[in-house]
Amino acid sequence: MKQAQATGSRALQRVTLEMSLKPFMSMEQTAIEAVCEEAIKQWLPLIGLADSCSMLLWVADGSEILTWDGDFNKEMEWGRYIGFANEEKFSHLKGKDDPRAAKLYRENPCRITYVDLRFIIEAFKRIADTKFGIRMEVGATFDAGPEFAYSDFKYKLHPEVNIAELGGSSIGLRADYKVICTWSKLHEDKVAYAAYPDGIPEGTPFGQFLGRQCASFLPALGFDYIWFSNGFGFSFFPWTFLGANYDSTTLPLANYEELTSKALSFWEQFKQECPDYRTEVRGTNFGTGMDLAKDLFPLLELYDRKYIEYPPPNSPWGALNFDFGLEVTSYMSRIAVLPKETYLFRFYANDPWFWQNPWWDLYDREPHDIYCPLAVARMNSDGKLENPGIIEILTVDTEKGELNEACAQEVIPHLRKAIEDFPDQPGILTWLYPFREYHEAVAETTENTKAIFFNDWFVRNAVNQGLPLNTVLSTDDFTAMTDDKLRELAATILFTPTSWLHENNIERLIAYIHHGGKVMLYGPALTPELLELLNLKLASGLAGEMEVTITTSGDSCVSTDQPSTLMDHDATISGGFIQEVLADPSDPHTQVRSVAKQDEQERIFALTRALPAWNGGQVSWIRGSLPFQTGIVTDLPIRQEEPYMDASVLARYLLEDFGYSLRQTKQEEATKPALLFIARHDNAFLFTGCRQDTSVSLQMRFPDGVPIIIGQTTRVGPEAASYSLDRTFHDECRVFVDQQEVGAVSCRELSPDPTRKRSSVRAIGVTNLRDAAVTIYPPLEALRAGIVEVKRGDTYLDLTDAAISDSIRLTHISGAIEISW
Numbered sequence: 172m173k174q175a176q177a178t179g180s181r182a183l184q185r186v187t188l189e190m191s192l193k194p195f196m197s198m199e200q201t202a203i204e205a206v207c208e209e210a211i212k213q214w215l216p217l218i219g220l221a222d223s224c225s226m227l228l229w230v231a232d233g234s235e236i237l238t239w240d241g242d243f244n245k246e247m248e249w250g251r252y253i254g255f256a257n258e259e260k261f262s263h264l265k266g267k268d269d270p271r272a273a274k275l276y277r278e279n280p281c282r283i284t285y286v287d288l289r290f291i292i293e294a295f296k297r298i299a300d301t302k303f304g305i306r307m308e309v310g311a312t313f314d315a316g317p318e319f320a321y322s323d324f325k326y327k328l329h330p331e332v333n334i335a336e337l338g339g340s341s342i343g344l345r346a347d348y349k350v351i352c353t354w355s356k357l358h359e360d361k362v363a364y365a366a367y368p369d370g371i372p373e374g375t376p377f378g379q380f381l382g383r384q385c386a387s388f389l390p391a392l393g394f395d396y397i398w399f400s401n402g403f404g405f406s407f408f409p410w411t412f413l414g415a416n417y418d419s420t421t422l423p424l425a426n427y428e429e430l431t432s433k434a435l436s437f438w439e440q441f442k443q444e445c446p447d448y449r450t451e452v453r454g455t456n457f458g459t460g461m462d463l464a465k466d467l468f469p470l471l472e473l474y475d476r477k478y479i480e481y482p483p484p485n486s487p488w489g490a491l492n493f494d495f496g497l498e499v500t501s502y503m504s505r506i507a508v509l510p511k512e513t514y515l516f517r518f519y520a521n522d523p524w525f526w527q528n529p530w531w532d533l534y535d536r537e538p539h540d541i542y543c544p545l546a547v548a549r550m551n552s553d554g555k556l557e558n559p560g561i562i563e564i565l566t567v568d569t570e571k572g573e574l575n576e577a578c579a580q581e582v583i584p585h586l587r588k589a590i591e592d593f594p595d596q597p598g599i600l601t602w603l604y605p606f607r608e609y610h611e612a613v614a615e616t617t618e619n620t621k622a623i624f625f626n627d628w629f630v631r632n633a634v635n636q637g638l639p640l641n642t643v644l645s646t647d648d649f650t651a652m653t654d655d656k657l658r659e660l661a662a663t664i665l666f667t668p669t670s671w672l673h674e675n676n677i678e679r680l681i682a683y684i685h686h687g688g689k690v691m692l693y694g695p696a697l698t699p700e701l702l703e704l705l706n707l708k709l710a711s712g713l714a715g716e717m718e719v720t721i722t723t724s725g726d727s728c729v730s731t732d733q734p735s736t737l738m739d740h741d742a743t744i745s746g747g748f749i750q751e752v753l754a755d756p757s758d759p760h761t762q763v764r765s766v767a768k769q770d771e772q773e774r775i776f777a778l779t780r781a782l783p784a785w786n787g788g789q790v791s792w793i794r795g796s797l798p799f800q801t802g803i804v805t806d807l808p809i810r811q812e813e814p815y816m817d818a819s820v821l822a823r824y825l826l827e828d829f830g831y832s833l834r835q836t837k838q839e840e841a842t843k844p845a846l847l848f849i850a851r852h853d854n855a856f857l858f859t860g861c862r863q864d865t866s867v868s869l870q871m872r873f874p875d876g877v878p879i880i881i882g883q884t885t886r887v888g889p890e891a892a893s894y895s896l897d898r899t900f901h902d903e904c905r906v907f908v909d910q911q912e913v914g915a916v917s918c919r920e921l922s923p924d925p926t927r928k929r930s931s932v933r934a935i936g937v938t939n940l941r942d943a944a945v946t947i948y949p950p951l952e953a954l955r956a957g958i959v960e961v962k963r964g965d966t967y968l969d970l971t972d973a974a975i976s977d978s979i980r981l982t983h984i985s986g987a988i989e990i991s992w
Contacts, residue, residue, distance in 0.1 A: 191523035193572030233313030257317035353437035382444025414465030454483025458501030464624035487519035496635030513560030539861035554659025596851035603667035632819035712748025830874030876909030888913035
């Protein structure tokens with residue numbers, strides 16, 4: 172059956188399937204066509220949500236582009252291995268005989284020529300059109316690393332491309348693992364290439380060479396665009412949180428003008444030579460501020476110059492290391508500002524290179540890496556939420572060349588549900604992200620990378636500690652908002668670092684708070700305006716070990732473990748020394764929530780302030796600190812050992828001052844917290860998250876009372892109510908209950924039976940209410956149309972005066988009610 176032609180009104184602009192050449196086990200044309208048809212057919216239920224489709228082909232590692240000489244009949248190296256190719260580049264391998272070194276994925280894999288590849292590309296496009304009525308593009312891939320395929324070009328003929336020169340000497344963190352340096356220059360050779368038939372002249376910039384080769388290769392083979400993989404074009408250190416500007420000991424290290432000009436020179440040269448083809452990027456495993464801090468990488472320049480059309484998507488690295496806080500915050504930091512009109516989401520379903528196929532082997536068939544990042548959305552200057560327009564599947568084939576239909580059948584329903592539930596209102600917390608200000612600060616002085624490093628890693632830690640952060644708003648869009656559009660922020664708390672708050676920037680935020688806005692700040696308070704807002708002043712700075720006291724309620728442990736109260740503050744990576752003390756200790760509107768003490772000296776670590784003149788406005792602040800060990804070369808930061816605490820959990824505790832109590836009960840202090848995101852869709856609250864340790868339970872209470880999640884029962888009283896949700900949860904809530912007498916309140920879906928007066932589309936039942944205040948959030952369309960009904964027994968309640976803004980508020984309700992619309 173043919174898919175309908177693109178209408179432009181579908182949920183997505185594009186679905187991208189990624190695939191290696193391994194499923195092509197014969198170069199007979201009929202066999203190639205059968206594989207193309209099967210790959211598309213398996214994913215039709217997802218493709219049908221989009222206006223178009225693309226197939227991103229993982230041929231080798233991009234060396235097929237580097238060595239392209241225009242001869243279609245030449246056999247090419249391709250990714251026909253399982254394991255690490257170029258094994259000498261990996262210190263954890265013990266030669267070719269190591270079981271993890273590259274081995275052929277099957278006996279006698281196909282010989283593939285460029286003419287074969289051209290036919291595969293043509294077949295995908297033709298079959299998509301004639302068999303399924305789909306417009307399909309095909310993308311080429313380029314990877315800078317050694318792991319995907321053997322490459323004589325990278326490691327024998329031109330090993331100089333793997334050397335990064337900076338400040339007159341080569342830089343590096345490891346002796347073995349190397350990736351192509353984008354600003355490297357090639358030595359002369361006499362080999363014929365398509366763009367250099369007489370060989371490569373000495374000193375040819377790599378960006379120029381790759382651009383010219385692509386300008387020949389892409390149209391000759393029929394490709395429509397190119398994808399830069401695994402940080403290529405971004406960093407010489409794509410897999411580590413360290414880089415040219417931070418080596419785990421010293422920050423900053425690099426010269427801004429030299430490093431940024433070298434990084435941009437590649438893009439300038441590549442785009443000059445290959446201007447007519449779209450370049451899409453994976454980016455590094457890290458976020459905007461993280462890449463700025465470690466490598467001074469100016470992502471804003473790529474956006475402003477339109478070198479790329481889409482931000483890098485969410486990294487697939489979370490599947491490998493379970494650092495979903497890093498995945499989600501990095502994703503948000505990149506989509507805060509867009510080069511054009513939309514952005515990508517990428518799901519790591521299979522792996523055609525190594526042994527793991529994440530849906531089966533890493534996720535345990537749990538969809539948390541679908542629902543959690545797809546709970547994320549960006550807000551624009553009109554106050555409207557924007558969702559990803561492109562969904563990518565990495566990959567549709569396994570390392571053995573299998574097209575496993577069961578994977579598609581299991582994954583697609585979760586993707587469709589997450590797309591159906593795309594957020595359309597901000598969550599309870601919105602990250603106000605200073606994308607442009609970060610770039611300006613680093614251009615001013617690299618000393619500012621210290622604050623930026625702290626800011627983004629602190630937020631990563633906080634999300635891993637259960638902070639429900641899944642909406643992002645750039646400071647550009649916040650500044651452009653009219654007073655009318657600012658009202659869209661009324662139901663969310665702005666969460667933003669202090670480092671960008673100076674001059675006009677802070678004046679606007681203070682005005683927002685004075686007019687009723689709610690804000691949570693993190694980082695040192697250094698400017699006079701910010702100190703005055705928070706009722707603080709500066710004293711001498713503290714660093715090192717200190718005792719932290721917390722006066723707000725926090726998580727609890729089933730065991731006798733007591734939460735750690737010791738913190739080891741490293742001023743270099745944590746935004747400087749801790750200096751803040753109260754300016755006016757007698758101020759009744761300042762509530763100190765945490766104090767850091769060293770010997771006899773005390774510094775304020777967290778507080779909340781709200782003045783009556785602020786019209787309901789409120790500000791909370793946490794100084795913050797990073798519990799990272801330094802002096803160690805590794806991919807991810809190493810957590811300080813016991814007994815030192817991770818102070819980022821305080822950000823979640825401070826939400827209680829805004830009416831949100833979100834605590835967790837763990838078996839032990841070291842138990843991993845649950846991830847929690849609270850998105851809004853169609854006026855409902857969607858509780859989405861992952862309990863990596865399923866012994867963890869959540870205790871929740873909102874300003875309207877206890878959330879009564881559909882399909883769940885919880886004991887409701889004056890305190891937060893406990894939930895033990897699924898390992899991966901994506902649950903809807905439309906009812907909140909506030910009652911003094913404790914009872915087990917249940918909520919479930921009911922049959923929307925018709926009545927003599929009307930036919931409903933949905934009905935929800937809530938039972939065992941005890942003189943309760945009940946707040947209901949029905950769909951706004953139904954609420955405004957006046958078709959929401961609440962029945963208690965056989966009696967329909969009078970809702971004439973109960974509808975308030977976006978909800979219905981009822982008081983003194985006992986027993987059971989049925990809500991319908």
